[in-house]
Amino acid sequence: MNAALDKKTFRSDLLAWYRASARALPWRAKPSLYKTVVSEFMLQQTQVKTALPYFERWIRELPGFDALATAPEARVLKLWEGLGYYSRARNLHKLALAITARPEPPRAPAAWLELPGVGPYTAAAITSISFGEPVACVDGNVVRILARLTADGTVFRDSSSAAKYFTPIANALVNKAAPGDHNQAMMELGATICTRQNPSCAICPVRSSCAGARTLSPEQFPRLAAKKTEEQSVCRIWFLSTKRDAVLLHRASPSARRLAGIFELPSPADIELDEKDLTTKNAKLVAEQKRSITRYRITEKFLALTPGAPLRRRIDARIKTSAGMLQWIALSDLDKITLSGPHRRIVQKHFA
Incomplete structure (x- = not known):
């Protein structure tokens, strides 16, 4: 003292x-x-x-x-x-x-x-x-x-x-x-x-x-002491059902360290997409945002996906084997689920 x-x-x-x-x-x-x-x-x-x-x-x-x-x-x-x-x-x-x-x-x-x-x-x-x-x-x-x-x-x-x-x-x-x-x-x-x-x-x-x-x-x-930060880049996919009345979301595992049980827009890895699936023919960049979580500085890119029939069939097959981690959510029900805050804001601003 x-x-x-x-x-x-x-x-x-x-x-x-x-x-x-x-x-x-x-x-x-x-x-x-x-x-x-x-x-x-x-x-x-x-x-x-x-x-x-x-x-x-x-x-x-x-x-x-x-x-x-x-x-x-x-x-x-x-x-x-x-x-x-x-x-x-x-x-x-x-x-x-x-x-x-x-x-x-x-x-x-x-x-x-x-x-x-x-x-x-x-x-x-x-x-x-x-x-x-x-x-x-x-x-x-x-x-x-x-x-x-x-x-x-x-x-x-x-x-x-x-x-x-x-x-x-x-x-x-x-x-x-x-x-x-x-x-x-x-x-x-x-x-x-x-x-x-x-x-x-x-x-x-x-x-x-x-x-x-x-x-x-x-x-x-x-x-x-100066904090060490780590840069990360993530893609997120806005993907509508064939009838365009539902969107595909990823629900984090109940045992996940972060966002357990919370919905987010899926990443390409969640739906097993690779770079060739995300060409400008199939995907359009709609928004980009930067945010920080603890020591991570994250850049998120949001892509609207409009795949051809073969790619859509692959995605449908992936949904069936995802054990409920990937779910179609009716657009009319989006306000009823718990969606991560940053993704809620992106959806309301760019996809509503």
Whole structure:
């Protein structure tokens, strides 16, 4: 801990600012354990502005643990469609089943860590906000604040090692009189003031405590080793039935690490096509998009396939032997299934 840091002043300044300036977010209005849990799961790897409409729809459709626990998984995934990282939705569903099977929810962070999808950050957030447990949340926002607050120049291998390093400092700073508000204030500060680029130091409520601000270059903290990225290129096929009233989709295996049970437009490999099958005679490039998933930078090309009779027969044979992984979905039913968010947007923009 920086010897010059006055913990009492920092806590006081931070809390006063938060209570006067916090954003009006739906999980903060009439807060409940359920709202806190749902919001924390949604905010794992998702920005607030993206999560907002999903959260509001979710609470309307599944207003409590009981409603979520009794909902079919297909409905849960459909409500989550577009947020990505669908394991979060499945884990949230499992967590609701676990909570409703208990006489009362657990209160200690350690007990929450035993529940599906709950890591140290989520356990700290839930228990500090809902039960007043004096434990700090440490995510990328909090790491950034603490690295700047202390002007710590340590170079970290990754964000996980940085979070582990700063956790003792974060816990020493927790306002034990209001740990939930303290943690939310730290999140708020990182999201709105102490941002990764161009932090608003001039209006920061804790600037007087910040060694990084005194260096006049707070952006240099924290110091994380450069991530190695991997470029990938993928083709996707838009292929209609003979009557042009259904589209061929690929459904990921229930045991898949990503997108288990979720529909996507198929790749050439899914339907056993090779380069000669995708000549300009058969396939037309309709759209291209770039997106990132963890360390991967993915370029997707979307081709509209209009094959001749021999190729169509080959594809039909492949569908029959795919054990349900390839399915014809009626165009009128597209809105009823759970389609990966990026593919849903492509379909709506280019193929609807």
